[in-house]
Amino acid sequence: MKILQIVPSISLIYGGPSQMILGLSPALAKAGAEVTILTTNTNGDNGQESLDVPLNKPIQQNGYEIIYFRCAPFRRYKFSIDLLKWLKNNANKFDIAHLHALYSPVISAAAMICRQQNLPYILRPLGTLDPADLQKKKQLKKIYTAVLERDNIAGAAAIHFTSEQEAKVSERFGVKTKDLVIPLGVIPPKVSTEDVRSKFSIPQDKPLILFMSRIDPKKGLELLIAALEKLLNQGFDFHFILAGTNPQDPIYEQKIKSEIESSILKSHTTITGFVTGEIKTGLLKTADLFVLPSYYENFGIAVAEAMVAGTPVVISDQVHIYQQIIDSESGWVGKTSVESIFELLTTALFNLPECQKRGLNAREYALQNFSWDAIAQQIIQAYNQIIRVD
Known part of the structure; x- marks a missing residue:
């Protein structure tokens, strides 16, 4: 053929x-x-x-x-x-x-x-x-x-x-x-020797929350930023990685960066730009949570990549593989609202052993189905x- x-x-x-x-x-x-x-x-x-x-x-x-x-x-x-x-x-x-x-x-x-x-x-x-x-x-x-x-x-x-x-x-x-x-x-990630916590000066004891996708209005980043700010105001300590770019809409990308720069989130955030290779693999494997609160997403390949790396996911129910996440207990699914994302992140960060369990579920499901x-x-x-x- x-x-x-x-x-x-x-x-x-x-x-x-x-x-x-x-x-x-x-x-x-x-x-x-x-x-x-x-x-x-x-x-x-x-x-x-x-x-x-x-x-x-x-x-x-x-x-x-x-x-x-x-x-x-x-x-x-x-x-x-x-x-x-x-x-x-x-x-x-x-x-x-x-x-x-x-x-x-x-x-x-x-x-x-x-x-x-x-x-x-x-x-x-x-x-x-x-x-x-x-x-x-x-x-x-x-x-x-x-x-x-x-x-x-x-x-x-x-x-x-x-x-x-x-x-x-x-x-x-x-x-x-x-x-x-x-x-x-998805292709299972190769072993990475990249120590991303050292590379980006992230303390070992801080939970790492990762967004890795195109920086686009449909991805719900404004909701995520507001939810993360609320977490900080509630006393949670974490580090946020924003990984991605948008060659088709650099104005929006700069808007998101400026919003973080003027926020209390600034000192808790690393903006990496587009990543690939060992840095990408290292981030996916090191993260405690992967977050994608999109307004619509026909599949969400970034979600599947996080899953096969063994990282639990927090997504909206507008990411169209959300039912698989629920059924396999590979993470948490909520609405496209600041309050919903905040509640899901709170639940996950309060129980990091549950995060690890759901990360294992995510990897097993991805290897079998993707x-x-x-x-x-x-x-x-x-x-x-x-x-x-x-």
Whole structure:
């Protein structure tokens, strides 16, 4: 089976979508599939940064191949005419395409080319069909949907959702779709020799609370900051790590940093920016709690990463894998309110042995349910069903 994975960018700075492709592709290859990733060389949304990679030729790694294309024109939107030309000329060499994004010009155009070339394709919307997400740039999205995306959804062989809740709430614009609900996977972290407490001057006896995700308005950071301030006012002593960035919205990122700088939280906080490698692994393994109080989250790959590292999670019930957290007792789930987050953090910090127990539960559940090898088998089965029908 020859599979195309198409994604606007594979740079890790964009978080979940890139991590998904880099986790799924070797697992598909291990299962016997031939995988080619088409992507651009973009590495930031100000239009200047690019990945230092060869362009327009296959690069072999981990059993699959990646072809990077130059962003041009419209670098900010990760658009590539070269990618689309390559797809048009080579689509007939593949059995199926898996497209990762909606409301992305290069993916919208790729879907149209797949239809023209009779290549069946699956769309993964990345939470963009959530009613809350559709409210952002609402009028523009209405036009975009009418002109492009409704036909792309209607023409898809299937829509790939990563949780039952995402599938339940997602808009289809009156189109009847075949839905696949297949979760994302995580790669168990390697052993880290990074002593993050020493690196960031955090005393050993202080509980470490970690936020590690894109710094975005939907993540509920204002709620978290207010809840943490309330904890300090109640006499709790802890250290907060804010890890992440947002190349698409640097103004909001700076707003959050400024809010912390002018808060009593300042002396209890370390802001790391984007982290990867051993520092990321060290933070995930060292944290006593991982917190993500998002207003909406189609899956929450950062939550799964914390779980597989053995860290209990505190999340809102708008993170769509919340039911799995409840059922596996891998952490605590609350509402998107300051009071709810405060109460959950209080409960956890009052009972650190329970945190450790739930961290063990989290790791066991993640290893059993978020294995890329198992998920790759589900996806290959879905691919085969679509190919046979077509």
